[in-house]
Amino acid sequence: MPRKKQQEHESDRTMQVVNHIRGLIENGVLKPGDQIPPEREFARSLKISRASLRTGIGYLAAMGVMKVRHGVGTFVADGPPDFGKTSLSLMGALHGFQTWQMFEARLVIESQLAALAAQRGRQEHHAALAEEVAEMFASIGSPAEYLIHDVQFHRIISQASGNPILAAVMETIGASLYDDRLKTVEHSTDLRESAEMHREIYRAIRARNAAEARKAMEQHLRLAEEAQGLERHGDKKSAVRPKRTRQEQGELQTHAG
Amino acid sequence: MPRKKQQEHESDRTMQVVNHIRGLIENGVLKPGDQIPPEREFARSLKISRASLRTGIGYLAAMGVMKVRHGVGTFVADGPPDFGKTSLSLMGALHGFQTWQMFEARLVIESQLAALAAQRGRQEHHAALAEEVAEMFASIGSPAEYLIHDVQFHRIISQASGNPILAAVMETIGASLYDDRLKTVEHSTDLRESAEMHREIYRAIRARNAAEARKAMEQHLRLAEEAQGLERHGDKKSAVRPKRTRQEQGELQTHAG
DNA sequence: TGGCTTAGGTGGTCAGACCTTATCTGGGTT
DNA sequence: AACCCAGATAAGGTCTGACCACCTAAGCCA
Numbered sequence: 001m002p003r004k005k006q007q008e009h010e011s012d013r014t015m016q017v018v019n020h021i022r023g024l025i026e027n028g029v030l031k032p033g034d035q036i037p038p039e040r041e042f043a044r045s046l047k048i049s050r051a052s053l054r055t056g057i058g059y060l061a062a063m064g065v066m067k068v069r070h071g072v073g074t075f076v077a078d079g080p081p082d083f084g085k086t087s088l089s090l091m092g093a094l095h096g097f098q099t100w101q102m103f104e105a106r107l108v109i110e111s112q113l114a115a116l117a118a119q120r121g122r123q124e125h126h127a128a129l130a131e132e133v134a135e136m137f138a139s140i141g142s143p144a145e146y147l148i149h150d151v152q153f154h155r156i157i158s159q160a161s162g163n164p165i166l167a168a169v170m171e172t173i174g175a176s177l178y179d180d181r182l183k184t185v186e187h188s189t190d191l192r193e194s195a196e197m198h199r200e201i202y203r204a205i206r207a208r209n210a211a212e213a214r215k216a217m218e219q220h221l222r223l224a225e226e227a228q229g230l231e232r233h234g235d236k237k238s239a240v241r242p243k244r245t246r247q248e249q250g251e252l253q254t255h256a257g
Numbered sequence: 258m259p260r261k262k263q264q265e266h267e268s269d270r271t272m273q274v275v276n277h278i279r280g281l282i283e284n285g286v287l288k289p290g291d292q293i294p295p296e297r298e299f300a301r302s303l304k305i306s307r308a309s310l311r312t313g314i315g316y317l318a319a320m321g322v323m324k325v326r327h328g329v330g331t332f333v334a335d336g337p338p339d340f341g342k343t344s345l346s347l348m349g350a351l352h353g354f355q356t357w358q359m360f361e362a363r364l365v366i367e368s369q370l371a372a373l374a375a376q377r378g379r380q381e382h383h384a385a386l387a388e389e390v391a392e393m394f395a396s397i398g399s400p401a402e403y404l405i406h407d408v409q410f411h412r413i414i415s416q417a418s419g420n421p422i423l424a425a426v427m428e429t430i431g432a433s434l435y436d437d438r439l440k441t442v443e444h445s446t447d448l449r450e451s452a453e454m455h456r457e458i459y460r461a462i463r464a465r466n467a468a469e470a471r472k473a474m475e476q477h478l479r480l481a482e483e484a485q486g487l488e489r490h491g492d493k494k495s496a497v498r499p500k501r502t503r504q505e506q507g508e509l510q511t512h513a514g
Numbered sequence: 515t516g517g518c519t520t521a522g523g524t525g526g527t528c529a530g531a532c533c534t535t536a537t538c539t540g541g542g543t544t
Numbered sequence: 545a546a547c548c549c550a551g552a553t554a555a556g557g558t559c560t561g562a563c564c565a566c567c568t569a570a571g572c573c574a
Contacts, residue, residue: 010318010325011325011327011525011526011527012526012527013526013527014315014526018343018347022346022347022350025350025351026350032351038554038555038556039555039556040555048527048528049527049528049529050528050529050530051308051526051527051528051529052526052527052528054312054556054557055311055312055315055526055527058271058312058315058316058319059315059319060347061267062315062316062319062320062341063319063341063343063344063347063348064344064348065347065348065351068267068556069535069536069555069556070268070534070535070536070555070556070557071534071535071536071537071554071555071556071557072535072536072537072554072555072556073554073555073556074555074556076351077351081348081351081352083340083341083344083348083429084319084320084340084341084344086275086320087320087321087340087341088422089279090275090279090317090320090322091320091321091322091338091340091421091422091425093279093282093283094282094289094322094333094334094338095338095421095425096421097421097422101419101420101421101422102422104420104422104423105420105422105423105426108365108366108369108423109365109366112365162358163358163361163362164348164352164353164354164358165345165348165354165358165359165361165362165430166361166362166365168348168352169362169426172340173422268556268557268558269557269558270557270558271557295523295524295525296524296525297524305558305559306558306559306560307559307560307561308557308558308559308560309557309558309559311525311526312557312558325525325526326524326525326566326567327524327525327526327565327566327567328523328524328525328526328565328566328567328568329523329524329525329566329567329568330523330524330525331524331525
């Protein structure tokens with residue numbers, strides 16, 4: 001199954017490297033976490049210069065497919081799929097993304113993920129979610145630690161949804177929001193309420209109640225956005241939303257009727 | 258507003274270039290379509306080697322932020338935002354994406370975009386949509402041309418939605434599906450029916466009926482997937498969905514209940 | 515006028531040397 | 545024996561400068 005041209009841009013050598021590595025992955029020669037040969041050696045075996053090889057690796061690294069560690073080696077990415085941790089930030093600079101748009105995208109996608117997780121989640125997911133909820137309650141006094149379990153909770157839902165593409169989108173948005181959260185979580189006062197909402201989400205998913213899971217997730221995210229917004233008052237980036245109340249938006253955006 | 262480290266990976270020089278260019282964009286010095294200085298000159302002005310500059314540019318190019326044209330120059334990307342035209346393809350190889358997952362993601366996001374477009378779309382969008390619908394009817398006899406207007410129609414909806422992040426996701430998924438469509442559209446027999454469904458979507462958006470727009474879009478995409486699937490019988494990539502009928506899925510996935 | 519040639523500018527590739535970082539390893543200290 | 549630290553080693557990061565490939569447009573000739 002030869003790989004066709006598929007795109008006219010991007011130089012020849014770069015794509016040669018990219019497609020070669022893609023082939024290795026598709027044929028199971030390389031799996032997540034695996035290390036590729038040293039650059040000098042790999043370049044020699046591909047009959048190209050080290051510089052060209054590096055261009056190709058750089059491309060894959062930018063896409064989040066490979067992970068380069070100075071002094072150690074180059075590896076196939078493991079962990080959850082994403083579109084590159086900085087892609088949203090860069091696109092935002094270029095196209096003028098606004099904070100409310102990020103939250104809106106997150107609301108839409110993550111609610112959907114919760115609903116799918118309720119339908120498709122397996123016992124292992126339920127167990128993992130339960131554990132994270134427990135950890136959240138246990139670390140209410142430690143915002144930094146709480147945040148870790150919060151992120152992990154949402155990540156498990158992404159996995160349980162059974163749709164890695166939507167999960168990847170979520171992971172990318174989440175990464176972009178993470179920095180802001182680190183700053184605000186420290187002064188957060190209502191971690192208990194947050195933990196309880198997560199528990200509700202978990203219960204709905206475990207009960208395989210998609211509608212309830214979606215609703216609980218929406219509610220959680222709306223409150224999270226509000227909390228975030230209050231801490232961030234006066235930030236120029238959080239420009240004004242279209243003239244429409246949040247209430248109206250919620251009704252119209254995420255429910256069909 | 259100094260740009261913090263924001264990430265520990267990626268080499269120093271590369272990020273220096275990326276952040277420099279990001280700054281130029283944020284300060285309005287560079288706008289979509291603009292050309293950056295020649296590599297040799299630019300590298301000299303940044304006090305780095307041409308090679309390092311190129312790795313930085315390569316990074317931005319992979320992200321879809323910049324467009325490099327051999328023999329011509331390097332430009333800031335214009336057009337609709339996306340996560341890199343090949344990102345999904347690469348992630349798919351790595352994480353084993355399946356075709357039905359792509360369609361599911363598309364269904365979820367594009368239905369939402371249609372609903373948002375119905376709420377927020379302005380007259381200019383309505384006019385543009387009307388024109389594309391007209392063009393579709395006019396080019397029913399020419400599949401290749403029809404597809405162009407089809408793509409454009411969906412792109413306008415993305416714009417009208419007012420959420421460039423969701424639009425970017427849609428653009429990325431659409432790009433990944435485009436190749437397959439090119440093959441199948443040629444033998445397509447029901448372009449008229451397709452055109453009529455687009456007209457329905459347009460009408461719902463114009464009437465600002467979000468629920469109806471969402472519904473029409475869902476219906477359209479489900480049929481499109483079916484048509485695509487029939488033409489692609491026996492393709493190994495279109496692996497089996499979870500055991501659940503399409504009808505059930507639709508009810509549970511996209512409507513809250 | 516019109517097509518062909520050619521020169522200049524711009525990105526693409528190459529080669530090899532050298533720098534920086536991370537890890538391993540062995541000896542010396544406590 | 546346990547610990548610590550300095551080399552040695554291996555891998556990625558950067559630099560230099562030359563040359564190749566592509567595109568455009570100016571200029572030449574028919």
